[in-house]
Amino acid sequence: MGYLLLGLCVILFCAWQNNSIVITRIVCRNPKIPKEFNGYVIAQISDLHNKEFGSAQRPLLNRLESVSPDLIVITGDLVDSRRYRLAPAMRLVNGAVKIAPVYYVSGNHESRLRQYPEIKSRLTKAGAHVLDDAAEKISLGSSSVELLGLRDPAFVGSDSASGGHTAELSGRLARWSSPDVFQMLLCHRPELFSLYAEHRMELVFTGHAHGGQIRLPFVGGLVAPGQGIFPRYTSGSYTRGVTTMVVSRGLGNSLFPVRVFNRPEIVVVTLQSGAEEK
Numbered sequence: 001m002g003y004l005l006l007g008l009c010v011i012l013f014c015a016w017q018n019n020s021i022v023i024t025r026i027v028c029r030n031p032k033i034p035k036e037f038n039g040y041v042i043a044q045i046s047d048l049h050n051k052e053f054g055s056a057q058r059p060l061l062n063r064l065e066s067v068s069p070d071l072i073v074i075t076g077d078l079v080d081s082r083r084y085r086l087a088p089a090m091r092l093v094n095g096a097v098k099i100a101p102v103y104y105v106s107g108n109h110e111s112r113l114r115q116y117p118e119i120k121s122r123l124t125k126a127g128a129h130v131l132d133d134a135a136e137k138i139s140l141g142s143s144s145v146e147l148l149g150l151r152d153p154a155f156v157g158s159d160s161a162s163g164g165h166t167a168e169l170s171g172r173l174a175r176w177s178s179p180d181v182f183q184m185l186l187c188h189r190p191e192l193f194s195l196y197a198e199h200r201m202e203l204v205f206t207g208h209a210h211g212g213q214i215r216l217p218f219v220g221g222l223v224a225p226g227q228g229i230f231p232r233y234t235s236g237s238y239t240r241g242v243t244t245m246v247v248s249r250g251l252g253n254s255l256f257p258v259r260v261f262n263r264p265e266i267v268v269v270t271l272q273s274g275a276e277e278k
Helices: 002-019 055-066 087-096 116-126 164-176 190-198
Strands: 022-030 041-045 071-075 102-105 134-140 143-149 183-186 203-206 236-240 243-247 265-273
Touching (some): 055 087, 071 087, 102 143
Parallel strands (some): 183 203
């Protein structure tokens, strides 16, 4: 009886860990943020991997709507290449575009799919902005910021984000970099933080690490793609120079089906004009 009760508790705990969505709030202060954007709210979702949150993604969309975002960004892996299904992703995007403008950039799982042109077409028809190797200006009043998007480096080779792929990304960021405008970058891979910092991207949104999958006190995540065992960048925000990188723990799973002390996450970043706090 005791083992049965223990097993039931483990099942309930795992169900809660994998389906109860947490909201993580981060404040980004930067002197380049225009005053019109003070208090501007950006909600980030990442790594859905076909995950279903109730009927028509309603629990997820309700949580997303509850933060009253001015902008919603999606940083890749809406689908899972090992078990391709587009419907869960489209249910999320179709609901999200009714809440706020949606901007999307691809992940490594999209890079593996021959259906990716269809995915982009469906996202665009739904009203989302696909920012693979593209830039858009976001304006409020007489001020504006720039939103940039890098498609995943796996589109030009293997899933590795090193070597020649890194050089290509560096060239792209160099062409975009502007000292006069607050720039936000959407990309999938946090392991390239040094590259983003080198090109002085002020605010970077990434995913891919799945929070380290299993999180332990004082240790953090145990393993992440692109970073291996005890990865450095798995959750929250990291700052180097003028660059702040936000890493979403994501919503779904891929190879490993269970999250432990690592609930699905919506990240909410609020912009504040003025100098960063020391």
